[in-house]
Amino acid sequence: MSMEPFAAVDVIRAKRDGRRLDDEQIAWVVDAYTRGVVAEEQMSALAMAIFLRGMDAAEIARWTGAMIDSGERLALAVSRPTVDKHSTGGVGDKITLPLAPLVAACGAAVPQLSGRGLGHTGGTLDKLESIPGWRAELSTDEIVRQLDEVGAVVCAATEGLAPADRKLYALRDVTATVESIPLIASSIMSKKIAEGSSGLVLDVKAGSGAFMKTPELARELARTLVEIGTAHGVATTALLTEMSVPLGAAVGNAVEVAEAVEVLRGGGPADVVELTLALAREMLALAGLSEVDPAEVLASGRAYETWCRMIRAQGGDPEAALPAPEHVHVVEAERGGVLSTLDAYAVGVAAWRLGAGRARRSDPVQYAAGIRCLAKPGERVAAGQPLLELHTDTPDAVPGALAALDGGVLVTDSAPEATRPIVLDTVRGS
Numbered sequence: 001m002s003m004e005p006f007a008a009v010d011v012i013r014a015k016r017d018g019r020r021l022d023d024e025q026i027a028w029v030v031d032a033y034t035r036g037v038v039a040e041e042q043m044s045a046l047a048m049a050i051f052l053r054g055m056d057a058a059e060i061a062r063w064t065g066a067m068i069d070s071g072e073r074l075a076l077a078v079s080r081p082t083v084d085k086h087s088t089g090g091v092g093d094k095i096t097l098p099l100a101p102l103v104a105a106c107g108a109a110v111p112q113l114s115g116r117g118l119g120h121t122g123g124t125l126d127k128l129e130s131i132p133g134w135r136a137e138l139s140t141d142e143i144v145r146q147l148d149e150v151g152a153v154v155c156a157a158t159e160g161l162a163p164a165d166r167k168l169y170a171l172r173d174v175t176a177t178v179e180s181i182p183l184i185a186s187s188i189m190s191k192k193i194a195e196g197s198s199g200l201v202l203d204v205k206a207g208s209g210a211f212m213k214t215p216e217l218a219r220e221l222a223r224t225l226v227e228i229g230t231a232h233g234v235a236t237t238a239l240l241t242e243m244s245v246p247l248g249a250a251v252g253n254a255v256e257v258a259e260a261v262e263v264l265r266g267g268g269p270a271d272v273v274e275l276t277l278a279l280a281r282e283m284l285a286l287a288g289l290s291e292v293d294p295a296e297v298l299a300s301g302r303a304y305e306t307w308c309r310m311i312r313a314q315g316g317d318p319e320a321a322l323p324a325p326e327h328v329h330v331v332e333a334e335r336g337g338v339l340s341t342l343d344a345y346a347v348g349v350a351a352w353r354l355g356a357g358r359a360r361r362s363d364p365v366q367y368a369a370g371i372r373c374l375a376k377p378g379e380r381v382a383a384g385q386p387l388l389e390l391h392t393d394t395p396d397a398v399p400g401a402l403a404a405l406d407g408g409v410l411v412t413d414s415a416p417e418a419t420r421p422i423v424l425d426t427v428r429g430s
């Protein structure tokens with residue numbers, strides 16, 4: 001006789017029939033799945049039932065709590081207020097790179113436990129690993145020491161954080177159950193809450209290059225994320241931001257690091273600077289440091305100094321040359337006019353096909369692969385003017401990248417409708 005208090009099939013049936021799961025059922029099913037008592041096929045049925053039937057706010061908060069309880073919680077005993085940022089993922093989204101050292105230079109501690117890219121969205125760790133010598137894996141002691149000494153850490157999430165999510169995310173990836181707001185929100189928040197930061201700012205992306213294609217869906221995800229944070233005692237704010245066009249000019253690994261360094265040295269594309277400062281202001285407000293002006297700190301060079309210390313603390317050489325591609329293919333405008341479309345998803349897939357991303361978690365990435373966008377929507381271009389540079393070490397990848405860009409880069413006679421602002425809305429916790 002099993003000593004288990006529930007049978008998985010009853011939990012699946014309850015959700016399949018549209019009933020809410022009670023706290024005990026949720027705590028048990030997540031724990032039993034982590035222990036291997038609930039089988040993969042049972043959890044895939046339950047994930048699909050949740051995908052189709054949804055969960056209410058209390059169920060989502062409890063589900064998130066159960067995923068946190070499946071592993072350890074970091075105790076970040078540091079002297080400064082801790083605040084973190086998480087992005088739901090986009091194309092050209094290198095914001096963590098300038099943001100973490102900037103917020104640290106403003107006086108907070110930023111523990112940024114990050115992931116690798118999968119699919120068309122890039123991963124922060126893949127980008128940073130293009131810096132010679134830089135190391136993503138740190139022990140908890142090293143994380144705490146670096147937070148105290150430098151104020152910012154960007155590193156791989158330790159194995160012990162939310163192991164239920166690790167298992168469930170891999171299962172969702174192969175069972176078409178990724179794009180469910182309760183499952184996405186609990187997945188993100190379980191890792192972020194387990195990380196032990198007292199404040200959290202979420203960058204929830206909306207547009208073709210994001211999980212959430214419309215601002216309405218992104219707003220619903222943002223509200224759900226903020227509710228979970230609030231329910232777990234973490235001060236949480238979400239910004240809804242534009243992701244139908246790549247962020248900045250660079251998409252890939254080393255090219256994005258180079259662009260982040262430009263921002264830290266006082267230059268860089270306007271949209272990257274604007275979003276970095278907007279997120280920094282929210283993070284500083286949650287850390288009780290709203291009197292500090294991040295624009296001033298960025299201009300002073302202190303954020304760049306913190307970046308150099310952060311990279312060195314993890315074995316990297318911030319002055320070293322970044323990997324250069326073996327092959328560059330230039331895409332030119334076929335006609336003159338106005339660049340009316342530069343689709344984030346198309347550019348993301350093209351960069352991925354050039355070698356910047358991976359199809360399976362175990363695949364290597366090419367650090368030099370990626371795309372530089374030489375014009376932004378709304379700009380007037382002449383026939384033959386270079387629009388994109390495709391960077392790769394494997395020229396055979398170029399035709400596949402060009403196919404991904406087909407229809408995603410358009411020059412037309414008239415200007416597009418006014419482009420959306422980068423920050424579309426703000427959702428604050430109660």
Ligand code: URA
Nearest residue numbers: 088183184185187188
């Ligand atoms: N990122 C996560 O960590 N989990 C999801 O489910 C989606 C995006």
